[in-house]
Amino acid sequence: MPILDFRWLFLALAVCLFPFSALYIGVHVLKPYVLFGFIYVVMALWCLSGKVFFYLKTPFVTAVLFFLLYIFLSFFWSENQHATLMALIKITFVLVLCFVWAVDIKENNKQFVSSVILTLSALVVTVFSLWKCYLFGFDKISLMFLNGAVHSGEQEFTEFIKSIFVSNPIAQYHHGIAIYVIFCFGLVLTLLNKKATVAEKGLITLMSLASVVIIFMTLSKTAIIAYFILMMALLFNHRWIFGINILLCFVILISNPFYVRNAVFERFSIIFTVYDHMSHIQVPPKQEDVEVPPKQEVVEVPPKQEVVEVPPKQLNTSDAGVSERVKLWSAAINLFQERPWLGHGYRALGDRYNAISEDDAKYPHNIVLQILSELGMVGFFISLVVFYYLMRSFWSFREKAFFGKLGFVLMSLSSIMISLQLEEFYIWFGFFMIALHDFTADQIVLKGGHRE
Numbered sequence: 547m548p549i550l551d552f553r554w555l556f557l558a559l560a561v562c563l564f565p566f567s568a569l570y571i572g573v574h575v576l577k578p579y580v581l582f583g584f585i586y587v588v589m590a591l592w593c594l595s596g597k598v599f600f601y602l603k604t605p606f607v608t609a610v611l612f613f614l615l616y617i618f619l620s621f622f623w624s625e626n627q628h629a630t631l632m633a634l635i636k637i638t639f640v641l642v643l644c645f646v647w648a649v650d651i652k653e654n655n656k657q658f659v660s661s662v663i664l665t666l667s668a669l670v671v672t673v674f675s676l677w678k679c680y681l682f683g684f685d686k687i688s689l690m691f692l693n694g695a696v697h698s699g700e701q702e703f704t705e706f707i708k709s710i711f712v713s714n715p716i717a718q719y720h721h722g723i724a725i726y727v728i729f730c731f732g733l734v735l736t737l738l739n740k741k742a743t744v745a746e747k748g749l750i751t752l753m754s755l756a757s758v759v760i761i762f763m764t765l766s767k768t769a770i771i772a773y774f775i776l777m778m779a780l781l782f783n784h785r786w787i788f789g790i791n792i793l794l795c796f797v798i799l800i801s802n803p804f805y806v807r808n809a810v811f812e813r814f815s816i817i818f819t820v821y822d823h824m825s826h827i828q829v830p831p832k833q834e835d836v837e838v839p840p841k842q843e844v845v846e847v848p849p850k851q852e853v854v855e856v857p858p859k860q861l862n863t864s865d866a867g868v869s870e871r872v873k874l875w876s877a878a879i880n881l882f883q884e885r886p887w888l889g890h891g892y893r894a895l896g897d898r899y900n901a902i903s904e905d906d907a908k909y910p911h912n913i914v915l916q917i918l919s920e921l922g923m924v925g926f927f928i929s930l931v932v933f934y935y936l937m938r939s940f941w942s943f944r945e946k947a948f949f950g951k952l953g954f955v956l957m958s959l960s961s962i963m964i965s966l967q968l969e970e971f972y973i974w975f976g977f978f979m980i981a982l983h984d985f986t987a988d989q990i991v992l993k994g995g996h997r998e
Contacts, residue, residue, distance in 0.1 A: 553589035554656070556582045557647065558663045564971070565671040565726055568717035583643050590650045601649050606935040606981035613928045614641060617892045620921055624891020633893035633969070640971045648978035657737040658746065664737075665749045665756075668730040671716070671723060672756045675763055678710045703765075711764070719905070724769035725961055727760040729972040732776055732954045736976055750787055758794045768965040775957040782949035871911055871964070873902050878915035882922075889922035913962035939981040951980050 560583035563569060569578050591598060601607060617634060624630040651660055679687060690702045711720045731753040738746045757776075761769055780788040881895060896908035909916050917926050940951050958973050966973065 553586045553593065553650075554659055554663070556589070557586040558666065560586060560643075561663050562667045562670050564667065565723060566715040566717075568714040580639065583639070587643055587646050590646050594646075594649060594653060597653055598646065598649050601645075601652075601982055604939075604981055606932065606939050606977070607645065609928070609932040609935045610641065613925075613932050614638065616921065616925055616928055620889065620892045620894075620925070623888055624894040626891065626894040626897065629896055630891045630894050637892075637969050640969055640974055644971055644975040644978050647975060648982050651737070651979065652982050661734045661737045661746070661749050664730040664733050665752055668727045668753060668756045668760075672727060672760050672763075675710055675716070675723065675760070678713075679763065682706065682709050707764075720764035721766040721768050721965060724760045724764040724766035725772060725965065726972065728757050728769050728772045728776070729957070729961075729970075729976070731757050732772070732957055733972060733976050733979075735776065735780070735950050736954050736979055747787070751790075754787060754791055754794065768961055771960050772957045775953055775960060778949055778953040778956070870903060870905055870907065874899060874907055874910040875912055875915055877902055878910035878912065878919045881919040882915070885922060886918075887922045887924060889918070889920045889925060892920050895919060909967050911965050913967065916967060936977055936981060940983075954980070 560579045563577075563579040563582065566579075567577075570576065571578055571581060602611075614637070617637065621627060621630045621634065647660070651657055686702075687706065690706060693702065707720045710716075711718060711723055716723065734749055734753050738750065742750065757773055761773060777788070777791060780791050877899060881890060881898065884890070893909070899907050899909060910919065914926070917929050921929075936955070954976050958976065962973070
């Protein structure tokens with residue numbers, strides 16, 4: 547049994563190496579975090595014996611299994627079966643790892659150990675990014691800030707992002723790293739939901755500093771929104787550090803060179819921008835339908851060209867993230883209309899999204915549109931069932947940690963609606979932790995006056 551305790555070392559290696567997407571064992575064959583994560587799962591299953599099967603009775607876990615089954619079935623009608631198969635392997639591994647990790651925590655009370663692992667992972671990627679900033683040159687970074695070139699699509703900022711984050715070994719865009727660190731912070735708050743000890747306060751303080759540093763480094767608006775939502779958890783669960791984080795938020799808001807004060811408004815304005823864009827896009831087909839009797843009237847309508855020119859004027863922004871999302875969301879709606887019931891297959895539309903995106907996007911950066919376009923109305927209904935059981939698992943179980951859990955769920959929803967996708971392990975891990983915690987509490991049975 548002591549040998550099996552080394553499983554936490556393998557888990558730590560897996561989580562710490564997760565942000566480094568370009569690290570491989572061999573020639574692009576196997577990622578180290580997958581290998582270490584697999585070893586942890588095997589050792590944890592051996593240690594837990596048959597206890598894992600008890601947690602499969604959780605309504606949320608059962609709903610997730612049905613959702614995963616439907617994803618597997620989508621392979622048979624997928625228009626890109628190779629992409630669907632690769633994505634199936636990934637999401638299956640992520641779900642198994644997160645589920646086993648959550649069960650291991652509940653059975654062995656490893657909340658603090660898991661919090662240390664998450665904090666260490668966030669600090670490793672943050673310090674490594676700072677080191678790459680040093681190599682890039684702080685003089686270049688200062689000049690970029692002074693020139694106000696801090697939005698996606700601008701040449702100086704693009705060069706900075708590619709040098710720090712897109713290059714090896716991280717090999718992913720800046721908002722992915724920023725959101726990862728913020729979500730590690732949210733997971734730590736979810737795990738340490740009781741009265742914090744001195745060591746736990748130290749972890750929360752470190753995560754607060756790492757979150758602000760990564761926000762200033764990446765200028766990710768999605769991460770800023772997620773960080774602000776976490777203030778709810780700090781207000782109700784850890785008031786002693788709430789004031790510090792409010793001060794950090796204030797520093798973010800008043801930092802004029804960073805141009806992040808309008809982050810929330812600009813990101814959520816995407817919804818209205820897409821609505822206007824789609825309303826204009828739909829005008830020509832309607833005119834074509836009415837076009838048959840009065841052909842001359844269609845030719846004479848000058849507003850037709852003006853309607854097509856409106857979206858570029860509305861999208862006249864220095865942030866390319868807005869215009870890119872408009873294109874991707876519009877394409878996702880059109881793809882959903884092609885096959886509304888079953889969809890095109892899980893992760894089968896990467897090439898079609900990539901064809902219209904300047905940032906090599908493989909998904910629409912909106913979880914609702916991704917599910918609708920890839921899995922259709924059937925998959926969307928099953929996903930609603932999953933979300934319903936997640937909300938029900940803790941909504942009626944009021945305790946001090948309720949607002950912390952609610953903050954994590956709201957942070958997850960805000961992020962997956964404008965950026966993330968289904969395969970992010972830190973989202974699923976948080977959901978499993980919330981569902982399993984309340985499931986075990988509700989399963990206490992009274993027999994002969996004693997609790998079992």
